[in-house]
Amino acid sequence: MTALTNPELAPALDEALGARVRWLDQGAFYQSDRPLCLVPEQLYQELAMLQPFQQQPVLSLTLEDPMRPDEGPVEVELTVVGAHSGDSADIYLPWGYAQQLMEEHFHAVSCDSIRFYVRDNRKIEELYERVKGWFQPVDIQGGDTLYSYALTIYDEQYRGTVSALQQNIRRSQYTIPVLLVLVVLAGALVSFLAVRSARRSYALMRVQGLGRRGLLATVMAELAIPAAGGCVLSAAVWRQIWPLVLFLGCYLLGGLAAAIRPVLERPAAILRQQE
Amino acid sequence: MAILTAEQVSFSYQGKHETVHAVKELSYAFDCGELYAVVGKSGSGKTTLLSLLAGLELPTQGQVLFQGESTAQMDCDKYRRNHAAVIYQSYNLFPQLTAEENVMYPLLLQKMGKQDASQRAREAISRVGLDSAHLRRYPSHLSGGEQQRVAIARALAIRCEVILADEPTGNLDEENTEKITDILLGIAHEQDRCVILVTHDLSIAARADRVLELRDGRLQNPEA
Numbered sequence: 319m320t321a322l323t324n325p326e327l328a329p330a331l332d333e334a335l336g337a338r339v340r341w342l343d344q345g346a347f348y349q350s351d352r353p354l355c356l357v358p359e360q361l362y363q364e365l366a367m368l369q370p371f372q373q374q375p376v377l378s379l380t381l382e383d384p385m386r387p388d389e390g391p392v393e394v395e396l397t398v399v400g401a402h403s404g405d406s407a408d409i410y411l412p413w414g415y416a417q418q419l420m421e422e423h424f425h426a427v428s429c430d431s432i433r434f435y436v437r438d439n440r441k442i443e444e445l446y447e448r449v450k451g452w453f454q455p456v457d458i459q460g461g462d463t464l465y466s467y468a469l470t471i472y473d474e475q476y477r478g479t480v481s482a483l484q485q486n487i488r489r490s491q492y493t494i495p496v497l498l499v500l501v502v503l504a505g506a507l508v509s510f511l512a513v514r515s516a517r518r519s520y521a522l523m524r525v526q527g528l529g530r531r532g533l534l535a536t537v538m539a540e541l542a543i544p545a546a547g548g549c550v551l552s553a554a555v556w557r558q559i560w561p562l563v564l565f566l567g568c569y570l571l572g573g574l575a576a577a578i579r580p581v582l583e584r585p586a587a588i589l590r591q592q593e
Numbered sequence: 594m595a596i597l598t599a600e601q602v603s604f605s606y607q608g609k610h611e612t613v614h615a616v617k618e619l620s621y622a623f624d625c626g627e628l629y630a631v632v633g634k635s636g637s638g639k640t641t642l643l644s645l646l647a648g649l650e651l652p653t654q655g656q657v658l659f660q661g662e663s664t665a666q667m668d669c670d671k672y673r674r675n676h677a678a679v680i681y682q683s684y685n686l687f688p689q690l691t692a693e694e695n696v697m698y699p700l701l702l703q704k705m706g707k708q709d710a711s712q713r714a715r716e717a718i719s720r721v722g723l724d725s726a727h728l729r730r731y732p733s734h735l736s737g738g739e740q741q742r743v744a745i746a747r748a749l750a751i752r753c754e755v756i757l758a759d760e761p762t763g764n765l766d767e768e769n770t771e772k773i774t775d776i777l778l779g780i781a782h783e784q785d786r787c788v789i790l791v792t793h794d795l796s797i798a799a800r801a802d803r804v805l806e807l808r809d810g811r812l813q814n815p816e817a
Protein backbone atom coordinates (compact mmCIF):
# COMPACT_ATOMS: atom_id res chain seq x y z
CA MET A 319 0.00 0.00 0.00
CA THR A 320 1.31 3.40 -0.90
CA ALA A 321 -0.07 6.80 0.07
CA LEU A 322 0.38 9.66 -2.37
CA THR A 323 -0.24 13.40 -2.64
CA ASN A 324 0.18 13.47 -6.44
CA PRO A 325 0.68 10.89 -9.24
CA GLU A 326 4.16 12.15 -10.10
CA LEU A 327 5.44 10.44 -7.01
CA ALA A 328 4.46 7.03 -8.41
CA PRO A 329 5.71 6.33 -11.94
CA ALA A 330 3.08 3.59 -12.27
CA LEU A 331 0.34 6.25 -12.12
CA ASP A 332 2.04 9.01 -14.03
CA GLU A 333 0.21 9.27 -17.32
CA ALA A 334 3.00 11.43 -18.67
CA LEU A 335 5.20 8.36 -18.39
CA GLY A 336 2.70 6.20 -20.21
CA ALA A 337 0.77 4.86 -17.24
CA ARG A 338 -2.92 4.06 -17.73
CA VAL A 339 -5.47 4.81 -15.01
CA ARG A 340 -9.15 4.10 -15.41
CA TRP A 341 -11.06 6.35 -13.01
CA LEU A 342 -14.46 5.36 -11.78
CA ASP A 343 -14.66 8.56 -9.80
CA GLN A 344 -11.52 10.67 -9.90
CA GLY A 345 -12.79 13.62 -7.88
CA ALA A 346 -9.96 15.01 -5.87
CA PHE A 347 -8.46 11.61 -5.12
CA TYR A 348 -4.96 12.75 -4.17
CA GLN A 349 -6.17 15.52 -1.78
CA SER A 350 -8.99 13.46 -0.27
CA ASP A 351 -9.11 12.23 3.30
CA ARG A 352 -11.84 9.63 2.59
CA PRO A 353 -11.23 5.85 2.51
CA LEU A 354 -10.58 5.55 -1.23
CA CYS A 355 -8.11 3.53 -3.21
CA LEU A 356 -6.68 2.82 -6.65
CA VAL A 357 -6.15 -0.86 -7.29
CA PRO A 358 -4.38 -2.85 -9.98
CA GLU A 359 -6.68 -3.66 -12.92
CA GLN A 360 -6.59 -7.39 -12.17
CA LEU A 361 -7.73 -6.85 -8.60
CA TYR A 362 -10.48 -4.54 -9.81
CA GLN A 363 -11.80 -7.23 -12.15
CA GLU A 364 -11.90 -9.72 -9.27
CA LEU A 365 -13.73 -7.26 -7.04
CA ALA A 366 -16.18 -6.35 -9.77
CA MET A 367 -17.04 -10.04 -10.20
CA LEU A 368 -17.57 -10.44 -6.46
CA GLN A 369 -19.63 -7.25 -6.18
CA PRO A 370 -21.49 -7.04 -9.52
CA PHE A 371 -24.07 -4.58 -8.29
CA GLN A 372 -21.61 -2.10 -6.90
CA GLN A 373 -20.65 0.72 -9.21
CA GLN A 374 -17.62 1.24 -7.05
CA PRO A 375 -16.52 -1.98 -5.36
CA VAL A 376 -15.35 -1.98 -1.79
CA LEU A 377 -12.01 -3.45 -0.87
CA SER A 378 -11.84 -4.91 2.67
CA LEU A 379 -8.38 -5.13 4.21
CA THR A 380 -6.97 -6.45 7.44
CA LEU A 381 -3.93 -4.50 8.43
CA GLU A 382 -1.34 -5.47 11.02
CA ASP A 383 1.77 -3.66 12.25
CA PRO A 384 4.63 -6.18 12.24
CA MET A 385 6.49 -3.95 14.69
CA ARG A 386 3.63 -4.26 17.22
CA PRO A 387 2.45 -7.85 17.02
CA ASP A 388 0.76 -7.58 20.42
CA GLU A 389 -1.75 -5.08 19.04
CA GLY A 390 -4.56 -6.69 17.12
CA PRO A 391 -5.26 -6.33 13.35
CA VAL A 392 -7.26 -3.39 12.00
CA GLU A 393 -10.12 -3.91 9.52
CA VAL A 394 -10.54 -1.16 6.93
CA GLU A 395 -12.90 -0.82 3.98
CA LEU A 396 -11.76 1.22 1.02
CA THR A 397 -13.93 2.35 -1.91
CA VAL A 398 -12.28 1.60 -5.22
CA VAL A 399 -12.32 4.75 -7.37
CA GLY A 400 -10.00 3.56 -10.10
CA ALA A 401 -7.82 0.86 -11.53
CA HIS A 402 -4.28 1.14 -12.87
CA SER A 403 -2.57 -1.14 -15.28
CA GLY A 404 1.12 -1.59 -15.58
CA ASP A 405 3.99 -3.19 -13.68
CA SER A 406 2.92 -2.01 -10.23
CA ALA A 407 0.81 -4.23 -8.00
CA ASP A 408 0.45 -1.54 -5.29
CA ILE A 409 -2.80 -0.30 -3.83
CA TYR A 410 -2.72 3.48 -3.70
CA LEU A 411 -4.39 5.58 -1.02
CA PRO A 412 -4.85 9.33 -0.68
CA TRP A 413 -2.21 10.75 1.59
CA GLY A 414 -4.70 12.48 3.87
CA TYR A 415 -6.66 9.27 4.56
CA ALA A 416 -3.48 7.25 5.02
CA GLN A 417 -2.28 9.74 7.67
CA GLN A 418 -5.55 9.46 9.54
CA LEU A 419 -5.44 5.68 9.35
CA MET A 420 -1.89 5.54 10.65
CA GLU A 421 -2.55 7.99 13.45
CA GLU A 422 -5.79 6.38 14.61
CA HIS A 423 -4.81 2.76 14.45
CA PHE A 424 -1.01 2.57 14.31
CA HIS A 425 0.05 5.57 16.43
CA ALA A 426 2.14 6.85 13.58
CA VAL A 427 2.69 10.47 12.74
CA SER A 428 3.70 11.30 9.21
CA CYS A 429 5.91 14.18 8.40
CA ASP A 430 8.40 15.29 5.81
CA SER A 431 11.30 15.50 8.18
CA ILE A 432 12.12 14.94 11.79
CA ARG A 433 14.51 16.98 13.80
CA PHE A 434 15.09 16.33 17.43
CA TYR A 435 17.61 16.82 20.16
CA VAL A 436 18.61 14.17 22.59
CA ARG A 437 18.57 15.74 26.02
CA ASP A 438 20.64 13.10 27.69
CA ASN A 439 23.70 12.20 25.63
CA ARG A 440 24.15 9.07 27.67
CA LYS A 441 21.03 7.67 25.98
CA ILE A 442 22.41 7.89 22.42
CA GLU A 443 23.09 4.16 22.27
CA GLU A 444 19.59 3.42 23.54
CA LEU A 445 18.22 5.70 20.82
CA TYR A 446 20.18 3.78 18.20
CA GLU A 447 18.71 0.51 19.40
CA ARG A 448 15.15 1.76 19.36
CA VAL A 449 15.14 3.58 16.02
CA LYS A 450 16.82 0.85 14.03
CA GLY A 451 13.48 -0.97 14.13
CA TRP A 452 11.93 1.97 12.33
CA PHE A 453 14.63 3.49 10.20
CA GLN A 454 17.22 2.24 7.80
CA PRO A 455 20.82 3.10 8.53
CA VAL A 456 22.46 5.31 5.95
CA ASP A 457 24.55 2.67 4.22
CA ILE A 458 24.33 0.22 1.32
CA GLN A 459 23.81 -2.81 3.55
CA GLY A 460 20.46 -1.65 4.79
CA GLY A 461 18.97 -2.71 8.11
CA ASP A 462 16.49 -5.05 9.67
CA THR A 463 13.42 -2.85 9.42
CA LEU A 464 10.65 -3.10 6.87
CA TYR A 465 10.43 0.64 6.62
CA SER A 466 12.22 2.50 3.90
CA TYR A 467 13.15 5.79 5.54
CA ALA A 468 16.64 6.46 6.76
CA LEU A 469 17.74 8.31 9.84
CA THR A 470 21.04 9.99 10.30
CA ILE A 471 22.02 11.00 13.80
CA TYR A 472 24.52 13.83 13.87
CA ASP A 473 26.53 12.75 16.86
CA GLU A 474 30.03 13.10 15.54
CA GLN A 475 30.83 16.07 17.74
CA TYR A 476 29.34 14.37 20.78
CA ARG A 477 31.23 11.16 20.12
CA GLY A 478 34.42 13.05 19.52
CA THR A 479 34.02 14.92 22.78
CA VAL A 480 33.13 11.77 24.70
CA SER A 481 36.06 9.94 23.19
CA ALA A 482 38.42 12.73 24.20
CA LEU A 483 36.94 12.76 27.72
CA GLN A 484 37.29 9.01 28.03
CA GLN A 485 40.91 9.26 26.95
CA ASN A 486 41.55 11.92 29.58
CA ILE A 487 39.86 9.82 32.23
CA ARG A 488 42.04 6.85 31.31
CA ARG A 489 45.13 9.04 31.48
CA SER A 490 44.06 10.38 34.89
CA GLN A 491 43.77 6.89 36.23
CA TYR A 492 47.47 6.39 35.55
CA THR A 493 48.47 9.92 36.44
CA ILE A 494 46.78 10.18 39.84
CA PRO A 495 48.93 7.56 41.60
CA VAL A 496 52.04 9.20 40.19
CA LEU A 497 50.85 12.60 41.44
CA LEU A 498 50.20 11.22 44.91
CA VAL A 499 53.70 9.79 45.07
CA LEU A 500 55.09 13.16 43.99
CA VAL A 501 53.07 14.86 46.74
CA VAL A 502 54.53 12.45 49.29
CA LEU A 503 58.04 13.23 48.04
CA ALA A 504 57.35 16.97 48.02
CA GLY A 505 56.04 16.72 51.57
CA ALA A 506 59.15 14.84 52.61
CA LEU A 507 61.47 17.35 50.96
CA VAL A 508 59.74 20.46 52.31
CA SER A 509 59.47 18.90 55.75
CA PHE A 510 63.08 17.79 55.70
CA LEU A 511 64.21 21.36 55.00
CA ALA A 512 61.88 22.80 57.65
CA VAL A 513 62.93 20.26 60.25
CA ARG A 514 66.60 20.67 59.45
CA SER A 515 66.49 24.37 60.23
CA ALA A 516 64.88 23.67 63.60
CA ARG A 517 67.10 20.79 64.76
CA ARG A 518 68.63 22.82 67.53
CA SER A 519 65.25 23.85 68.94
CA TYR A 520 64.05 20.26 68.85
CA ALA A 521 67.22 19.10 70.64
CA LEU A 522 66.65 21.77 73.27
CA MET A 523 63.07 20.59 73.77
CA ARG A 524 64.39 17.10 74.40
CA VAL A 525 66.92 18.42 76.91
CA GLN A 526 64.10 20.25 78.70
CA GLY A 527 62.32 16.94 79.10
CA LEU A 528 59.99 16.69 76.09
CA GLY A 529 59.59 13.00 75.29
CA ARG A 530 60.04 11.46 71.85
CA ARG A 531 56.31 11.16 71.26
CA GLY A 532 55.75 14.74 72.35
CA LEU A 533 58.48 15.93 70.00
CA LEU A 534 57.01 13.96 67.09
CA ALA A 535 53.60 15.52 67.80
CA THR A 536 55.18 18.98 67.96
CA VAL A 537 57.04 18.54 64.69
CA MET A 538 54.00 17.12 62.90
CA ALA A 539 51.82 19.95 64.21
CA GLU A 540 54.33 22.50 62.88
CA LEU A 541 54.21 20.82 59.48
CA ALA A 542 50.48 20.16 59.42
CA ILE A 543 49.08 23.51 60.50
CA PRO A 544 50.30 25.60 57.55
CA ALA A 545 49.40 22.83 55.10
CA ALA A 546 45.96 22.40 56.63
CA GLY A 547 45.41 26.15 56.51
CA GLY A 548 46.23 26.13 52.82
CA CYS A 549 43.82 23.25 52.25
CA VAL A 550 41.00 25.06 54.05
CA LEU A 551 41.52 28.12 51.86
CA SER A 552 41.63 25.96 48.74
CA ALA A 553 38.47 24.15 49.81
CA ALA A 554 36.73 27.50 50.22
CA VAL A 555 37.77 28.56 46.71
CA TRP A 556 37.42 25.28 44.78
CA ARG A 557 34.68 23.70 46.90
CA GLN A 558 36.44 20.34 46.78
CA ILE A 559 37.14 18.58 50.06
CA TRP A 560 38.16 14.97 49.47
CA PRO A 561 40.94 15.65 46.94
CA LEU A 562 42.40 18.15 49.41
CA VAL A 563 42.12 15.69 52.27
CA LEU A 564 43.98 13.17 50.14
CA PHE A 565 46.62 15.73 49.26
CA LEU A 566 47.07 16.69 52.93
CA GLY A 567 47.36 13.04 53.92
CA CYS A 568 50.04 12.36 51.33
CA TYR A 569 51.89 15.55 52.23
CA LEU A 570 51.91 14.63 55.92
CA LEU A 571 53.02 11.11 55.11
CA GLY A 572 56.08 12.62 53.49
CA GLY A 573 56.40 14.97 56.44
CA LEU A 574 56.34 12.05 58.86
CA ALA A 575 59.35 10.56 57.16
CA ALA A 576 61.23 13.82 57.78
CA ALA A 577 59.89 14.23 61.32
CA ILE A 578 61.26 10.88 62.46
CA ARG A 579 64.84 12.11 62.25
CA PRO A 580 64.88 14.71 65.06
CA VAL A 581 63.00 12.26 67.27
CA LEU A 582 65.70 9.66 66.88
CA GLU A 583 68.68 12.00 67.05
CA ARG A 584 70.72 12.39 70.23
CA PRO A 585 70.11 15.94 71.52
CA ALA A 586 73.46 16.18 73.26
CA ALA A 587 75.27 15.50 69.99
CA ILE A 588 73.31 18.19 68.16
CA LEU A 589 73.85 20.84 70.81
CA ARG A 590 77.53 19.95 70.94
CA GLN A 591 77.81 20.47 67.18
CA GLN A 592 76.28 23.90 67.54
CA GLU A 593 78.64 24.81 70.37
CA MET B 594 72.53 8.89 100.46
CA ALA B 595 74.05 10.85 97.57
CA ILE B 596 71.53 12.38 95.24
CA LEU B 597 73.48 11.40 92.14
CA THR B 598 76.02 8.62 91.87
CA ALA B 599 78.27 7.44 89.06
CA GLU B 600 79.36 3.79 89.48
CA GLN B 601 82.20 2.63 87.26
CA VAL B 602 80.75 4.65 84.43
CA SER B 603 82.35 4.32 81.01
CA PHE B 604 81.18 5.78 77.74
CA SER B 605 82.50 5.02 74.28
CA TYR B 606 81.32 5.99 70.82
CA GLN B 607 82.36 5.34 67.27
CA GLY B 608 84.36 8.21 65.89
CA LYS B 609 85.25 8.70 62.22
CA HIS B 610 88.22 6.38 62.24
CA GLU B 611 88.27 4.74 65.68
CA THR B 612 86.35 4.07 68.86
CA VAL B 613 86.55 6.98 71.30
CA HIS B 614 86.54 6.17 75.01
CA ALA B 615 85.28 9.48 76.38
CA VAL B 616 84.80 8.41 80.00
CA LYS B 617 86.59 5.51 81.66
CA GLU B 618 85.45 3.76 84.83
CA LEU B 619 84.41 6.90 86.66
CA SER B 620 82.92 6.56 90.11
CA TYR B 621 81.73 9.49 92.20
CA ALA B 622 78.87 10.48 94.48
CA PHE B 623 77.28 13.95 94.32
CA ASP B 624 75.37 15.43 97.25
CA CYS B 625 72.85 18.24 97.57
CA GLY B 626 74.04 21.51 99.06
CA GLU B 627 77.37 21.52 97.23
CA LEU B 628 78.82 23.02 94.09
CA TYR B 629 81.08 20.66 92.16
CA ALA B 630 83.51 21.97 89.55
CA VAL B 631 84.63 19.54 86.86
CA VAL B 632 87.86 20.68 85.24
CA GLY B 633 90.18 19.27 82.61
CA LYS B 634 91.60 19.90 79.16
CA SER B 635 89.46 19.92 76.05
CA GLY B 636 88.50 16.36 75.14
CA SER B 637 88.96 15.05 78.65
CA GLY B 638 85.35 13.94 78.87
CA LYS B 639 83.80 16.73 80.95
CA THR B 640 80.84 17.43 78.68
CA THR B 641 80.28 13.72 78.14
CA LEU B 642 80.18 13.21 81.90
CA LEU B 643 77.57 15.95 82.17
CA SER B 644 75.48 14.33 79.43
CA LEU B 645 75.65 11.02 81.29
CA LEU B 646 74.59 12.64 84.56
CA ALA B 647 71.72 14.41 82.74
CA GLY B 648 70.46 11.18 81.20
CA LEU B 649 71.11 12.50 77.70
CA GLU B 650 73.41 9.54 77.13
CA LEU B 651 73.48 6.14 78.75
CA PRO B 652 76.78 4.65 79.92
CA THR B 653 78.21 1.84 77.82
CA GLN B 654 79.39 0.35 81.10
CA GLY B 655 78.48 1.01 84.70
CA GLN B 656 75.49 3.07 85.76
CA VAL B 657 74.35 6.49 86.83
CA LEU B 658 72.00 6.46 89.79
CA PHE B 659 69.59 9.23 90.74
CA GLN B 660 68.25 8.66 94.24
CA GLY B 661 69.28 5.02 93.87
CA GLU B 662 67.53 4.48 90.53
CA SER B 663 69.57 3.83 87.42
CA THR B 664 69.10 6.18 84.48
CA ALA B 665 69.13 3.13 82.25
CA GLN B 666 65.94 1.93 83.94
CA MET B 667 64.09 5.22 84.25
CA ASP B 668 62.29 7.54 81.85
CA CYS B 669 65.12 10.01 81.25
CA ASP B 670 62.77 12.58 79.70
CA LYS B 671 60.77 12.59 82.92
CA TYR B 672 64.03 12.74 84.92
CA ARG B 673 65.04 15.91 83.08
CA ARG B 674 61.56 17.38 83.32
CA ASN B 675 61.38 17.05 87.08
CA HIS B 676 64.78 16.42 88.64
CA ALA B 677 67.66 17.63 86.51
CA ALA B 678 68.25 20.82 84.53
CA VAL B 679 71.03 21.56 82.09
CA ILE B 680 72.56 24.98 81.46
CA TYR B 681 74.79 25.51 78.44
CA GLN B 682 77.57 27.87 77.51
CA SER B 683 75.51 29.32 74.64
CA TYR B 684 72.41 29.77 76.84
CA ASN B 685 70.20 27.75 74.46
CA LEU B 686 67.06 29.79 74.90
CA PHE B 687 64.22 29.47 72.39
CA PRO B 688 64.62 32.58 70.20
CA GLN B 689 60.93 32.76 69.35
CA LEU B 690 59.85 32.87 73.04
CA THR B 691 60.17 35.74 75.51
CA ALA B 692 62.25 35.38 78.66
CA GLU B 693 59.16 34.56 80.68
CA GLU B 694 57.97 32.00 78.13
CA ASN B 695 61.39 30.36 78.04
CA VAL B 696 61.25 29.84 81.80
CA MET B 697 57.63 28.66 81.58
CA TYR B 698 58.35 26.03 78.94
CA PRO B 699 59.63 23.22 81.21
CA LEU B 700 56.85 23.98 83.68
CA LEU B 701 54.27 23.50 80.94
CA LEU B 702 55.95 20.19 80.13
CA GLN B 703 55.25 19.28 83.77
CA LYS B 704 51.58 19.89 82.93
CA MET B 705 51.42 22.94 85.18
CA GLY B 706 48.65 25.44 84.48
CA LYS B 707 49.61 28.52 82.48
CA GLN B 708 48.91 30.96 85.30
CA ASP B 709 50.85 28.96 87.89
CA ALA B 710 53.70 28.53 85.45
CA SER B 711 53.78 32.26 84.78
CA GLN B 712 53.82 33.01 88.51
CA ARG B 713 56.66 30.60 89.16
CA ALA B 714 58.60 31.88 86.17
CA ARG B 715 58.40 35.44 87.47
CA GLU B 716 59.66 34.33 90.87
CA ALA B 717 62.59 32.47 89.33
CA ILE B 718 63.51 35.39 87.08
CA SER B 719 63.50 37.80 90.00
CA ARG B 720 65.64 35.38 92.02
CA VAL B 721 68.41 35.57 89.42
CA GLY B 722 68.44 39.35 89.64
CA LEU B 723 66.33 40.29 86.62
CA ASP B 724 63.37 42.62 86.91
CA SER B 725 59.94 42.52 85.33
CA ALA B 726 61.13 44.62 82.39
CA HIS B 727 63.02 41.57 81.15
CA LEU B 728 60.00 39.28 81.16
CA ARG B 729 58.62 40.30 77.78
CA ARG B 730 61.96 40.60 76.00
CA TYR B 731 63.14 38.12 73.45
CA PRO B 732 66.61 36.59 73.85
CA SER B 733 67.95 38.69 70.99
CA HIS B 734 67.18 41.76 73.10
CA LEU B 735 69.03 40.49 76.18
CA SER B 736 72.74 40.66 76.94
CA GLY B 737 74.79 37.48 77.33
CA GLY B 738 74.70 37.73 81.10
CA GLU B 739 70.95 38.28 81.09
CA GLN B 740 70.39 35.34 78.80
CA GLN B 741 72.42 33.07 81.04
CA ARG B 742 70.42 34.25 84.02
CA VAL B 743 67.21 33.38 82.20
CA ALA B 744 68.69 29.93 81.53
CA ILE B 745 69.45 29.56 85.24
CA ALA B 746 65.96 30.82 86.12
CA ARG B 747 64.57 28.10 83.84
CA ALA B 748 66.50 25.53 85.90
CA LEU B 749 65.37 27.10 89.18
CA ALA B 750 61.72 27.22 88.18
CA ILE B 751 61.32 23.45 87.89
CA ARG B 752 62.72 23.10 91.47
CA CYS B 753 64.95 20.26 90.41
CA GLU B 754 67.44 18.64 92.73
CA VAL B 755 70.31 18.62 90.24
CA ILE B 756 71.61 21.46 88.10
CA LEU B 757 74.24 20.63 85.47
CA ALA B 758 76.03 23.57 83.90
CA ASP B 759 78.39 23.17 80.95
CA GLU B 760 80.72 26.18 80.84
CA PRO B 761 77.96 28.61 81.83
CA THR B 762 80.35 31.55 81.94
CA GLY B 763 82.32 30.64 78.82
CA ASN B 764 80.81 33.50 76.76
CA LEU B 765 80.63 36.08 79.54
CA ASP B 766 82.89 38.87 80.70
CA GLU B 767 84.53 38.89 84.11
CA GLU B 768 81.78 40.82 85.84
CA ASN B 769 79.01 38.59 84.58
CA THR B 770 81.10 35.50 85.29
CA GLU B 771 81.34 36.58 88.89
CA LYS B 772 77.59 37.23 89.12
CA ILE B 773 76.64 33.91 87.55
CA THR B 774 79.01 32.03 89.82
CA ASP B 775 77.46 33.80 92.82
CA ILE B 776 74.01 32.78 91.68
CA LEU B 777 75.04 29.14 91.24
CA LEU B 778 76.73 29.08 94.62
CA GLY B 779 73.60 30.55 96.15
CA ILE B 780 71.47 27.87 94.54
CA ALA B 781 73.74 25.13 95.85
CA HIS B 782 74.09 26.39 99.38
CA GLU B 783 70.91 28.27 100.11
CA GLN B 784 68.49 26.11 98.19
CA ASP B 785 70.27 22.84 98.93
CA ARG B 786 70.69 21.78 95.34
CA CYS B 787 73.39 19.69 93.75
CA VAL B 788 75.15 21.95 91.22
CA ILE B 789 77.72 20.37 88.92
CA LEU B 790 79.67 22.86 86.88
CA VAL B 791 82.03 22.13 83.99
CA THR B 792 84.55 24.90 83.60
CA HIS B 793 87.94 25.88 82.20
CA ASP B 794 88.04 28.83 84.55
CA LEU B 795 90.22 28.02 87.55
CA SER B 796 88.89 31.01 89.47
CA ILE B 797 85.46 29.46 89.42
CA ALA B 798 86.88 26.07 90.35
CA ALA B 799 88.57 27.72 93.29
CA ARG B 800 85.19 28.85 94.63
CA ALA B 801 83.61 25.40 94.27
CA ASP B 802 83.07 23.09 97.22
CA ARG B 803 84.59 20.15 95.38
CA VAL B 804 86.79 19.96 92.29
CA LEU B 805 86.91 16.93 90.00
CA GLU B 806 89.73 16.77 87.53
CA LEU B 807 89.32 14.66 84.43
CA ARG B 808 92.20 13.59 82.32
CA ASP B 809 91.68 11.43 79.27
CA GLY B 810 88.29 10.34 80.58
CA ARG B 811 89.52 9.30 84.01
CA LEU B 812 88.89 10.99 87.34
CA GLN B 813 92.16 12.12 88.81
CA ASN B 814 91.23 12.81 92.41
CA PRO B 815 88.35 10.53 93.36
CA GLU B 816 87.02 11.14 96.85
CA ALA B 817 84.07 8.74 96.71
